Amino acid sequence: QVQLQQSGPGLVKPSQTLSLTCAISGDSVSSISATWHWIRQSPSRGLEWLGRTYYRSKWSIDYAVSVKRRIAINPDTSKNQFSLQLNSVTPEDTAVYYCARVNRGERHFEYWGQGTLVTVSS
Amino acid sequence: QSVLTQPPSVSGAPGQRVTISCTGSSSNIGAGYGVHWYQHLPGTAPKLLIYDNNNRPSGVPDRFSGSKSGTSASLAITGLQAEDEADYFCQSYDSSLSCWVFGGGTKLTVL
Numbered sequence: 001q002v003q004l005q006q007s008g009p010g011l012v013k014p015s016q017t018l019s020l021t022c023a024i025s026g027d028s029v030s031s032i033s034a035t036w037h038w039i040r041q042s043p044s045r046g047l048e049w050l051g052r053t054y055y056r057s058k059w060s061i062d063y064a065v066s067v068k069r070r071i072a073i074n075p076d077t078s079k080n081q082f083s084l085q086l087n088s089v090t091p092e093d094t095a096v097y098y099c100a101r102v103n104r105g106e107r108h109f110e111y112w113g114q115g116t117l118v119t120v121s122s
Numbered sequence: 123q124s125v126l127t128q129p130p131s132v133s134g135a136p137g138q139r140v141t142i143s144c145t146g147s148s149s150n151i152g153a154g155y156g157v158h159w160y161q162h163l164p165g166t167a168p169k170l171l172i173y174d175n176n177n178r179p180s181g182v183p184d185r186f187s188g189s190k191s192g193t194s195a196s197l198a199i200t201g202l203q204a205e206d207e208a209d210y211f212c213q214s215y216d217s218s219l220s221c222w223v224f225g226g227g228t229k230l231t232v233l
Contacts, residue, residue: 047224108158112167
């Protein structure tokens with residue numbers, strides 16, 4: 001059974017960087033059978049896919065156009081986890097952030113992290 | 123603002139049947155991408171209910187079913203129970219946006 005455990009601060013100041021981590025158990029971030037995603041949900045923007053990372057013969061990363069200039073998703077094989085960094089945050093980035101797993105060749109999110117409410121405020 | 127359109131709320135009495143619609147376009151549902159449904163209780167991780175239009179993961183009761191036609195899809199819940207009260211959202215993939223897309227969510231109230 002795959003489990004995703006999120007961690008990171010719940011409060012970030014405007015213009016600073018939001019950083020979250022998703023620790024994986026029951027699978028490997030390097031698995032060629034999975035892709036690893038970040039999603040957020042806010043009252044104003046609804047559910048929004050942010051990006052993903054996955055390993056085949058090399059690491060690949062895809063980002064949503066809406067955040068492409070500010071986002072970084074990185075795998076950490078030594079800790080079997082992946083991270084989200086969102087730069088230059090504004091109150092509009094206040095949301096519940098989720099990590100999630102998708103099986104290779106599929107497009108539904110089978111496993112989700114517990115969610116982290118991140119508030120952007122001074 | 124969501125790419126997929128859902129009604130904000132639906133309601134039904136215990137034992138009744140309710141349906142939740144999800145309307146997309148020719149670049150997502152209409153392009154043949156699967157529609158997936160999730161149940162979401164506040165403060166918890168979303169739970170996959172239906173994948174690829176009409177498939178249930180193991181452990182999901184057969185009271186939940188999905189269908190798809192053209193650019194729309196529906197989630198049906200029969201034999202409504204109090205524990206079904208939750209938010210439900212649909213999800214697909216959009217080839218024009220090259221990203222995963224979601225509905226705005228529908229709050230189900232069991233009367």
